[in-house]
Amino acid sequence: MTNLFDTICAPATPVGTGAISLIRVSGPDTMAAVDRVVRFKRSTASQAPGYTLKYGTVEGLDDVLVALFRAPNSYTGEDAAEISCHASPFIVSTLLERLADAGCRLAEPGEFTRRAFLNGKMDLAQAEAVADVIASSSSAQHRVAMSQLRGGYSAELRALRKQLLELSALLELELDFSEEEVEFAERSRLRALLDTACSHCRQLADSFRLGNAIRNGVPVAIVGAPNSGKSTLLNALLQDDRAIVSDIPGTTRDTVEETCVIGGVLFRFIDTAGIRSASDEIERLGIERTFRKISEADIVLGVIDTASDSSREAVGRTVRDMAERIDFRQQKLLVLANKCDISRLNKKVTECDRFVLSFDNKSITIPVLEISAKTGSGLEKLRSALISAVGNRAFEGTLVTNARHATALREASASLSAVSDGLDRGLPTDLLAEDLRAATASIGTITGEITSDEVLGEIFSRFCIGK
Numbered sequence: 001m002t003n004l005f006d007t008i009c010a011p012a013t014p015v016g017t018g019a020i021s022l023i024r025v026s027g028p029d030t031m032a033a034v035d036r037v038v039r040f041k042r043s044t045a046s047q048a049p050g051y052t053l054k055y056g057t058v059e060g061l062d063d064v065l066v067a068l069f070r071a072p073n074s075y076t077g078e079d080a081a082e083i084s085c086h087a088s089p090f091i092v093s094t095l096l097e098r099l100a101d102a103g104c105r106l107a108e109p110g111e112f113t114r115r116a117f118l119n120g121k122m123d124l125a126q127a128e129a130v131a132d133v134i135a136s137s138s139s140a141q142h143r144v145a146m147s148q149l150r151g152g153y154s155a156e157l158r159a160l161r162k163q164l165l166e167l168s169a170l171l172e173l174e175l176d177f178s179e180e181e182v183e184f185a186e187r188s189r190l191r192a193l194l195d196t197a198c199s200h201c202r203q204l205a206d207s208f209r210l211g212n213a214i215r216n217g218v219p220v221a222i223v224g225a226p227n228s229g230k231s232t233l234l235n236a237l238l239q240d241d242r243a244i245v246s247d248i249p250g251t252t253r254d255t256v257e258e259t260c261v262i263g264g265v266l267f268r269f270i271d272t273a274g275i276r277s278a279s280d281e282i283e284r285l286g287i288e289r290t291f292r293k294i295s296e297a298d299i300v301l302g303v304i305d306t307a308s309d310s311s312r313e314a315v316g317r318t319v320r321d322m323a324e325r326i327d328f329r330q331q332k333l334l335v336l337a338n339k340c341d342i343s344r345l346n347k348k349v350t351e352c353d354r355f356v357l358s359f360d361n362k363s364i365t366i367p368v369l370e371i372s373a374k375t376g377s378g379l380e381k382l383r384s385a386l387i388s389a390v391g392n393r394a395f396e397g398t399l400v401t402n403a404r405h406a407t408a409l410r411e412a413s414a415s416l417s418a419v420s421d422g423l424d425r426g427l428p429t430d431l432l433a434e435d436l437r438a439a440t441a442s443i444g445t446i447t448g449e450i451t452s453d454e455v456l457g458e459i460f461s462r463f464c465i466g467k
Contacts, residue, residue: 004115007033009099010107011092012466021087023095024466026112029103030079036102038066062091076112077119110463114456117448124448125154128402131463132215139264140214144399153398154447160200163193164440171433194420201413204398208406209330211399213298217259217268218390221293224303229338233303233373234271263387294325299389300333307339319366332389333366341372408442415439
């Protein structure tokens, strides 16, 4: 368990990878510890006001710059200092040893951010967003993480929780006056608020699929028959020879996954085994994985070999077979008419820019792009189509990117549904209040109003030492 009375220190930058390293110090004895390690020409750290940058010398080791922050106006909410020194592993380790001799201890993973949370500088959702900002490798990841770090998501949750707390208070008041049979919470108003809150929770929880995809890479499955050009397409998109390409059908037996950034969005491309009647057990297992990856993907690229002698009707059957495995409520299918540079297929197929299929009396329009994975023809249009498939949805409202949050929101939604069902069945107020309290508590676990040391330990253990 974190001791807030300790003064902690840790390197905040990787050692030996640049010109400068930065060492963080935070806690009640920060200024005294810095003064024991660093000699300043004018005054001391203890005498300096906050937001001061001082030049000093660590005897026999290095010249340093020290940024000083006074509580509560620091990242952690405590007295804090950041020491900039040369990025020598020897210098950094020696500085840490001297800080330890001056009364500091080495920080645990995420302890600086944990103290920021405990000292009220940010809530738990914002604290978790710090790790996402650090890990972001695309502009989409960065934008979502920064939005959460700045508190828009947290404000939305707090407003929802405040409404539920007000309703809980009214129901609790009814319990105090149960003998008088007084209803402080008007049932029609309660039901309207419950419907709105439940819908809001479900909407946020449902956004996790897209939010998680942006955070970890939008999964794109490349599927089709053997020798249709799937591996060539993967290599062309990555601009690297990642997958083995061969004229021998069935070369890809397992899935091959790689990521790349297109238009500021991280995509996770999955090259799959060709779909056909398996010739052996290994190929059968590979095809089973193909079907599993189709179900897990947000976008499916169905690759058609237009250099074969297939008819438009045969291509239509292939597209329908792919479409039958797609959940169009959550997934998108793009058909790629590949090998257009050597196509012998009837031009009416390659000139067609869409297939319109009927499922459950509903028409589904599936875009068709003519490409050549070998020459690169049409790939820019494909990249634009991929960006459009994600970009139009990526920043419409709040996105949930954390599995813990999505679980809590689903639990809150289930509890609110139970309250609504209880109203329909005329359940007693005490049972309604219990379910409403459970919904409020679930939302509170996201922002940290309700949490435990065990949960905090699990969350912050995934942070780097200096954060």
